[in-house]
Amino acid sequence: MWDLAGKALILVENLSVPFDRRVWQESTALRDAGWEVHVICPRGAKRDTEAYAEIDGIRIHRYPLRAATGGPLGYLKEYGSALWHTYRLARRVGKVDVVHACNPPDLFFLVARAMRRRGARFVFDQHDLVPELYLSRFSRGEDFLYRAVCRMERATYRAADVVIATNESYRQVALSRGGKSPDKVFVVRSAPAIERFHEVEPDESLKKGKPYLLCYLGVMGPQDGVDYALRALARLRDEQGRTDWHAAFVGGGDTFDAMVELSRELGLEDSVDFTGRIPDEDLVRYLSSADVCLSPDPLNPLNDVSTMNKVMEYMAMARPIVSFELREARVSAGEAAVYAPANDESEFAKLIALLLDDPDERRRMGELGQSRVRGPLSWEHSRKALIAAYDSAVE
Template identity: 35%
Template structure:
């Protein structure tokens, strides 16, 4: 049983890859996730049972998080109860954020069910970036994280920084932690087109912490310096901050310049991604992002797309040599680096090739899933 609160499955690529890997290895896998858009409450996809719960979002500001999480806990509790009556659950994998899902699985822990914590995000650091360094909130977030670690029999970390946190803050033994990166699968990587027109693209979630405004500012700077005949611009993705980004695009008179596709999946996603010549990873440096491995960067590397990024610690560890890193929050430097990649085709091809080679040899999901299965087999 895999439980996720913040994204629907199969749209959540990491969780869906995990579910398929376990199912293909012979496990009976069910997933509980939120119901978004036209999602149905229950369906079976590729042998995986997907149960979805509805979330109510009628409040604004910080209260919307409280409302969402209360409805999520109720929905998860109800789905777990129904599923457990039909077939006893042996293992529950809870995926953050948020770090409150332990509240839904405590009764099962006491009845002998094994708990795995799939540690996607550093929730205390994320909250600090969103809401400021509020001491009461920080204590609450750390307490929830600690409780999640304490009820877990095993922990899956997305990178070394997360593993270090599990050991230092969670008191987890190193032998009970497995690093499984959120990497795309080789078989799902779109074939990259090489059109004559250069396309500068951003791909990913559009949240307040994702720095998308720096991509927009870089586009504006690029056009002011060089005009818009050199390249086209594409923003693939959506999220809670998209309204603010659309306002910024209109204020800077970029509405006819940047193509905003919204959230895409399947063939439509592959078609748009294949058009990108240069990727942008505008996440800014802070205590949260420095410890994250950005999915967008892995997607660029997988497709052999050279990219421009700010120098985040984990991004440098995994992707140095695959893109150009510029001074944090310096969108002018970002625009200049984009122009450099356009003009220097040999450099652009070299960076894209090195990123692709590293993806194929180390990072791809085919390499990661064996570690996930090994952890489950050892439970």
């Protein structure tokens, strides 16, 4: 490896950095490989609020951004603002060797194309399949906005010198729908930072006097299935006759308030806590205390082929998982999870009950998951693939 591999500019819109764990892992991996790394991202609401920060050698340029409201048209306003600020800050960063754009949105190829005139190569880091995201989030069908996001995805694929996919399902889309050459598509799986996810002494107070704690960790958006989890918990109570549990939902998102209200409508307000986003030390305390973790993402065009970060994080904490039957959920978790038929809340509840009654199976599943995250699914494998993708881009 050379002394200075080059100058890389990473563009990300949906989270601030270093709060975006995947982007932060990629940034530090590139730094360790000799790259000068700049990141352009939005400012956070409560963290990552400075306009500029240099953290561990990573130069981070942030812009103000108001999150979308009001459906698809709100996202057009958000993405337009993000694109303008990103272009403005990219000009300030100056000449780079690689523009590394993380989606959504599939619009940063416009910035990459402008910088390509000065010799930059374009790496497209496909975090989401935006056409599938649109279908799954808005239920509007293949309307004119769907056709527009398909065109943006095609333009991004065409502009990219290299594509980074988060799993094999996404890689196949890049090869088929994107028409990319197999030697220009690299799988860089998201993997939890092991040093962040470490078991601590369980906190029995989190169970609120019950024998068992159920835990959900993650974003609460329209496609994330928190409503499915809550209805499954109501069925666990009503159909399985189980009231020997308490549940914690850790995280925030667009539907947070609606999910709190749904829990009240289902009569679960005394059985469920909603913590919002919490510090890491509290997060590991909840997961270390959990007996079963929930991955209730329903089957839809996006979820079936996406790797869920929460599944990987549950596994890092050696926790057994209940999931719906999704293609990439099974690829990630294997025997560390049990799988209910897609979107079947009664079966989901039944599987929770079965695991609560089988501590040996819970322990076996947890150990299997942890060994997968520390072995074949570890960040070390992804780091090597990331560096190989960059080598291919600049060769």
